[in-house]
Amino acid sequence: STVKTASFSILFLRAGQTKPGFLPRIRDEFRQNSNIKKTDVMHIEYLYRRGQRQLDQLKDVNTKQLGTFSKPQAES
Amino acid sequence: MAAVCIASRVLTKKVLSSKALPAVSQSSRKLHFSIYGKSNAKVSDGISTQYPVVDHEFDAVVVGAGGAGLRAAFGLSEAGFNTACVTKLFPTRSHTVAAQGGINAALGNMENDDWRWHFYDTVKGSDWLGDQDAIHYMTEQAPHAVVELENFGMPFSRTDDGKIYQRAFGGQSLKYGKGGQAHRCCCVADRTGHSLLHTLYGRSLRYDTSYFVEYFALDLLMEDGECKGVIALCMEDGSIHRFRSKNTVIATGGYGRTYFSCTSAHTSTGDGNAMVTRAGLPCQDLEFVQFHPTGIYGAGCLITEGCRGEGGILINSEGERFMERYAPNAKDLASRDVVSRSITIEIREGRGCGPEKDHAYLQLHHLPPQQLATRLPGISETAMIFAGVDVTKEPIPVLPTVHYNMGGIPTNYKGQVTRSTLVPIFFIHPQVQKGKKCRLGSTVARTSAVPQAFFYCGCLSCSPQVITHTPEEGDKVVPGLFACGEAACASVHGANRLGANSLLDLVVFGRACAHTITDICTPGEKLSPLKPNAGEESVANLDRLRFANGSLRTSEIRLNMQKTMQNHAAVFRTGKVLKEGCDKMDAVYQTLDDIKTFDRGIVWNTDLVETLELQNLMLNAVQTINSAEQRQESRGAHSREDFKDREDEYDYTKPLAGQQRKPIEQHWRKHTLSTVDPKTGKVTLKYRPVIDNSLDAEDCAAVPPAIRSY
Numbered sequence: 001s002t003v004k005t006a007s008f009s010i011l012f013l014r015a016g017q018t019k020p021g022f023l024p025r026i027r028d029e030f031r032q033n034s035n036i037k038k039t040d041v042m043h044i045e046y047l048y049r050r051g052q053r054q055l056d057q058l059k060d061v062n063t064k065q066l067g068t069f070s071k072p073q074a075e076s
Numbered sequence: 077m078a079a080v081c082i083a084s085r086v087l088t089k090k091v092l093s094s095k096a097l098p099a100v101s102q103s104s105r106k107l108h109f110s111i112y113g114k115s116n117a118k119v120s121d122g123i124s125t126q127y128p129v130v131d132h133e134f135d136a137v138v139v140g141a142g143g144a145g146l147r148a149a150f151g152l153s154e155a156g157f158n159t160a161c162v163t164k165l166f167p168t169r170s171h172t173v174a175a176q177g178g179i180n181a182a183l184g185n186m187e188n189d190d191w192r193w194h195f196y197d198t199v200k201g202s203d204w205l206g207d208q209d210a211i212h213y214m215t216e217q218a219p220h221a222v223v224e225l226e227n228f229g230m231p232f233s234r235t236d237d238g239k240i241y242q243r244a245f246g247g248q249s250l251k252y253g254k255g256g257q258a259h260r261c262c263c264v265a266d267r268t269g270h271s272l273l274h275t276l277y278g279r280s281l282r283y284d285t286s287y288f289v290e291y292f293a294l295d296l297l298m299e300d301g302e303c304k305g306v307i308a309l310c311m312e313d314g315s316i317h318r319f320r321s322k323n324t325v326i327a328t329g330g331y332g333r334t335y336f337s338c339t340s341a342h343t344s345t346g347d348g349n350a351m352v353t354r355a356g357l358p359c360q361d362l363e364f365v366q367f368h369p370t371g372i373y374g375a376g377c378l379i380t381e382g383c384r385g386e387g388g389i390l391i392n393s394e395g396e397r398f399m400e401r402y403a404p405n406a407k408d409l410a411s412r413d414v415v416s417r418s419i420t421i422e423i424r425e426g427r428g429c430g431p432e433k434d435h436a437y438l439q440l441h442h443l444p445p446q447q448l449a450t451r452l453p454g455i456s457e458t459a460m461i462f463a464g465v466d467v468t469k470e471p472i473p474v475l476p477t478v479h480y481n482m483g484g485i486p487t488n489y490k491g492q493v494t495r496s497t498l499v500p501i502f503f504i505h506p507q508v509q510k511g512k513k514c515r516l517g518s519t520v521a522r523t524s525a526v527p528q529a530f531f532y533c534g535c536l537s538c539s540p541q542v543i544t545h546t547p548e549e550g551d552k553v554v555p556g557l558f559a560c561g562e563a564a565c566a567s568v569h570g571a572n573r574l575g576a577n578s579l580l581d582l583v584v585f586g587r588a589c590a591h592t593i594t595d596i597c598t599p600g601e602k603l604s605p606l607k608p609n610a611g612e613e614s615v616a617n618l619d620r621l622r623f624a625n626g627s628l629r630t631s632e633i634r635l636n637m638q639k640t641m642q643n644h645a646a647v648f649r650t651g652k653v654l655k656e657g658c659d660k661m662d663a664v665y666q667t668l669d670d671i672k673t674f675d676r677g678i679v680w681n682t683d684l685v686e687t688l689e690l691q692n693l694m695l696n697a698v699q700t701i702n703s704a705e706q707r708q709e710s711r712g713a714h715s716r717e718d719f720k721d722r723e724d725e726y727d728y729t730k731p732l733a734g735q736q737r738k739p740i741e742q743h744w745r746k747h748t749l750s751t752v753d754p755k756t757g758k759v760t761l762k763y764r765p766v767i768d769n770s771l772d773a774e775d776c777a778a779v780p781p782a783i784r785s786y
Contacts, residue, residue, distance in 0.1 A: 021111040025128060050313060062132050062158060062286065067608075069107040069127040069316065069615045 008051060015059045021066035022058065107616050109609035127615055127678075129316045134160045134286070135599050136323040137306050139293045139348060142170035143269075143582035144561025145327035146276040151590025152323075153283035156599045160319055161285050162308050164292045164343065164685075167277045171329055171341045172582065175269025176380035176454060177245065178261035179225075179579040181218035185239040186259035191215045192776050193250055194260060198577060201247045201411050202570020203712035203722065204745060204781040205361070207767035210489035210566040212776055214577075214584045221583045222262050230275040232264055233451070243451070244385040247411040247574040247786070257409060261576040266380050266454040272579055291317060292685055293347060295614040296324065296557070298355045299606060303493075303556035306351075307611035309618065311685060314678030316618075318611055320603055322556055323593045325491075326352070327586065330481040330562040331696040333689075336635075336642040338478035339371050339378040343689075348563040350692035352485050353699070357495055357554060358749035358762065360565040361483035362696065363703035364713045366573055367647050369415040371477025373435040375462040378479065379455050379472055381575040384408040386451050388440045390419065391471065392427040398436075403786040410786035413572045413713040416476035420647045430473060437471035476647055482573050482713065483700075484565040486551075486749065486764075489771070491558045491566075491589035494551035551764065558592065560585035567747065570766075571712020621687045622678070626670035630687045633671060636664045637690075637697055645701050650717045654705035661701050665694055665757035694757075699750040702759040709744040728781050740765060745781070 009030050016022025036043055057063055109129070134157075138149040141163035149161040163170070182191040195215040199206055226232060226240065233241040245261035264271040290311045297305040297318065305320040328348030332340025349359050369390070370379040384390070389408050392398045402418040403410035410418075419436045428434050440448060445468045448456055452467075459465045459472045486494050561582050568581055644657025668691065675683040709723040710716050722728075723744040726735045740746055746763040753760075770778045 054313070057130070060286065062134055062160070063130060064133050065111060065131045067109055067111045067129040067131065069109050069129055069609075069612065071107050071125045071619060 008048070008055075012051075012055055012058065015055060016066075019058075019063065019065055025066045025068075107609075107612050107619070109612065125619060127314075127316050127619070129318060129611075129615075132160065132317060132319045133603060134158050134319060134321040135597070135601065136160070136325065136593055137162060137319045137321045138325040138327060139163070139306055139351075140170070140327035140329060140561070140563065141165070141167035141287070141289075142327060142329055142561060143172040143272055143276060143579060144563075144586040145170070145325070146273070146280050147583050147586025148325045148327060148558075148560055148589045149285045150276075150280040150283045151587050152325075152593060153280075153285045155590060155594040157323075157593065157597075158599060159285045160288060160321070162288045162291045162293050162306060162317075162319060164290060164311070164347070166289050167280070167287070168273055169343075170273060171344055172273045172579075173270045174339075174341065174378065175272070175579055176266045176378060177382045177385075177579075178243065178263030178268045178576045179218075179222055179272070179583075180245065180248065180260050180574070180576040181222040181242075181262055181580065182215070182260055183219050183222060183240060183242065183262065185235060186242045187250070189250070189258060189260055191218060193252055193255075193258065194218065194248070195770070195776055196252045196779055197248050197258070198568065198574055199570075199779040200253065200782075200784055201572055201574040201577075202568070203572055203784055204570065204724070204779075205364075205567065205711060205747070205766055206570030207489070207567050208770045208778045209767050210568045212770040212772070213489045213588070214566075214568050214580060216771075216776070217584045217587075218580055221580065221587070225272065225275060225583065228275050228279045230264065230271055232262055243382055244409060245575045246381050246384070246409045246415070247406070248409075249406075257406070261382070261385065263382060263451075263576075265450070266382050266452050268579060272583075276583075288317070288319075292688065293328070293351065294618065294688070295611065296351050296355045297606065297610045299610065301554065302604075303355075303554060304604065304606050304610070307614050309685075309688075311680055314681070316611070316615055320606055322597055322601055322603060324557055325589050325593075326485060326493075326557070326559040326563050327561040328563045330484070331693060332478050332481070334637065334641050334693050334697040334700065335365075335478040336638040337371070337376045337475075339368060339376055340478070345689040345693050346481075346563075346696040347689070347692045348559065349484060349699075350695040352493070352557075352559075353695045353752050354754055356751065357493065357557075358486065358751045359484060359696075359699055360486035360747050360749055360764075361567060361571075361703075362481070362699045362750055363645075363701075363707055363748060364482040364569075364571050365478055365645070365700060366412060366480040366482060366713050367416040367476040368479035369412055369419055369476050370438050370472075370474040371479070372459070372462045373430070373473035373475045376477050377458055377462045378477075379438060379458065379474060380452075381409075381412070383438060383440055383452060383455060386440075386447060387443050388438055389442075390415070390474075391429075391437045391439050392422045393429045393433065394427060396427075398422050398427070406786035411572055411784075412479075412575060413715070414786055416647050416713075417715060419474075419476055435473045435475040438474045439471040440467045441469055441471065480569075480573055480578060481562060482565065482567070482569040482571065483703075483748075484563045485559040486747070487559050487564045487566050487585075488551065488553070489566060489588070490592040491560050491564070491585055492592060493554045493557040493559050495554055558589045560589045565747075571714060617691075618684070618688070621671070621673060621691075622676060622681065622684050624671050624673045624687070626672045628667055628670050629672055629674075630683065630690050633664065633667055634686075634690050634693070636667070637661070637694060640664060641697055641701065645704050648715055648717050649704055651705070651708075651719075654701065657701050658698075658705050661698050662757055665698055668694060695752055695754065698757055698759055699752060703748045703750050703761060706761055707744060707748065711744065722784075724781055726781075728783055 152159040182189040248258040291308040326348040331346025332338035
């Protein structure tokens with residue numbers, strides 16, 4: 001449900017406040033998955049469980065930053 | 077137009093400064109690293125794939141959660157280190173769980189026993205290729221390790237007076253080989269590995285190790301010859317994780333899956349060995365692959381040596397107990413390589429069993445059924461399921477099957493990974509003269525006024541380049557890197573491993589790694605800086621494999637490799653066949669460029685993970701077969717039909733008096749160190765001498781080489 005997602009995202013944002021790279025990534029992830037239909041319960045629940053695990057990991061004091069390796073688009 | 081961004085990190089603030097450079101490289105495989113969200117504006121148009129990277133910092137990282145990995149991980153946590161355990165399998169699914177036989181320890185519950193006899197047996201079993209200081213350490217620690225396991229709650233089988241039951245096992249004797257069969261293998265029926273792993277897992281939950289389960293370790297993060305961590309792929313969500321730490325322990329197990337028929341799980345793919353090879357470091361003694369005498373014919377499942385320990389016998393088609401001819405004293409409980417060779421010879425000479433006469437029988441029905449039910453319940457079930465045999469009535473069809481890898485990542489007895497620095501020395505050592513003993517106890521053959529390529533005693537502690545004596549005698553420790561378990565080569569098993577020594581090896585050296593790290597580091601130490609784009613090549617490789625579009629599937633290439641290894645590097649090896657195998661393996665290695673994968677996703681992409689495992693297996697396979705082809709002697713598990721004898725520095729079949737000691741280049745009692753260039757698959761071999769002195773010569777004298785017969 002959208003309420004759950006909202007409170008969930010707040011937890012993530014709080015966790016990521018002091019660590020570089022977290023906030024944009026979290027925002028992107030939530031935005032990316034925002035277009036799932038409300039009725040697609042299995043998918044939502046899977047993402048929620050995965051999100052819980054990711055949250056625990058991000059909250060952990062040993063996780064320091066989020067970055068990305070990007071591959072530039074191939075020359076056409 | 078692709079823009080390449082170079083990320084740099086200012087020390088005080090974690091701010092990214094980016095410079096847009098004109099696109100120069102043709103290759104679109106170049107990845108660049110940036111901290112998420114910063115300055116992506118210029119690049120965001122040109123990005124085709126992004127791999128999110130999570131950076132972690134720990135005091136110690138353990139790769140692998142089998143017996144050795146778990147022991148090291150919670151040993152470190154117990155000592156106060158912030159530890160991460162990265163594993164591609166859930167801990168209780170590691171291959172340790174499949175071990176059946178037991179753990180050797182000179183507890184003396186069945187008869188009078190001494191760990192020095194165990195030391196002797198292990199040195200002899202290794203065919204004098206084992207490093208005696210490591211063997212001394214392991215056998216002396218054995219009783220303590222077993223008692224510690226028992227205190228953790230491991231449910232050992234018991235004797236009637238409640239002590240730990242110890243059974244007979246291959247290669248174990250009393251009084252330095254003169255007192256008959258020793259009973260020193262502590263066991264839990266025939267499911268010791270299962271019990272050990274579950275005990276260790278249960279114990280590890282008491283400590284605060286961070287487990288990263290189902291994370292596939294891709295590569296080591298090496299900088300300036302120092303190991304600074306590991307980069308891994310999270311299989312669940314496809315994110316990349318970099319674990320930075322001052323201490324990395326590799327406990328990833330063996331690589332049985334390079335062969336078509338093996339007792340190993342599908343996950344035994346030599347990931348640790350491959351990571352070390354890609355880091356440019358050597359692997360040691362990979363040609364020594366143990367063929368367990370009794371794997372079920374057809375299925376390849378393991379029937380433990382404990383069967384023979386409880387009284388089982390091997391028979392040929394004539395119903396004869398043929399081991400009496402090959403090993404008159406130990407008979408069926410001779411060392412595994414001896415038994416494997418005996419079975420192979422019987423089959424070759426036409427006395428094999430079955431319609432195709434291609435296996436032997438293991439007979440257990442002469443034992444009381446009650447004993448079979450209490451001491452060997454697991455194999456009774458295995459034989460029924462995989463061979464359709466009721467062990468109380470019929471014999472089990474068995475065949476030698478690949479089981480264990482004696483070789484691996486070279487370490488000293490403390491668990492630190494070493495790299496040998498045997499380089500040409502162009503000076504004369506002023507202190508060491510002919511006839512004098514060097515620190516290793518070996519006699520220097522000669523010195524000369526003319527600069528020469530190597531010193532004949534073969535060890536660098538006599539080299540003028542090493543001004544202070546190092547315990548590593550010319551082997552230099554790779555800072556930050558440790559290894560234990562089957563992945564390591566300490567080397568306690570040398571050319572052949574005795575049964576039940578492997579589980580002992582796991583717990584002893586897992587603990588040793590934890591102790592060594594506790595000695596040299598303190599928890600909470602600041603980490604040295606790491607390049608921001610560390611691990612880029614690993615991710616580039618991952619990306620390349622994910623979108624691979626050649627013509628051969630992963631399974632095809634893997635089958636080619638397995639069949640080549642099985643046909644060309646089996647129990648008995650010949651020069652011509654090995655050479656042919658090396659060329660075929662090289663051809664198979666080149667086909668890796670033509671690989672095709674089907675799953676383009678990143679979440680739970682098992683096609684990708686299997687392909688990464690295949691890359692790792694290939695690196696192990698080429699080193700194994702090339703080292704085997706070069707080693708022109710028969711020693712332990714490596715037996716050559718064209719070079720049937722063992723080549724040592726002296727001929728030990730004759731009296732030593734009057735013999736000239738051969739220089740290290742002319743004999744084969746030395747460890748092989750192999751490196752591979754991952755791009756071409758070319759293997760380079762070097763050698764390093766065996767450590768012949770024990771840790772304390774007064775407490776436990778080293779065993780000089782002799783003829784090995786059972």
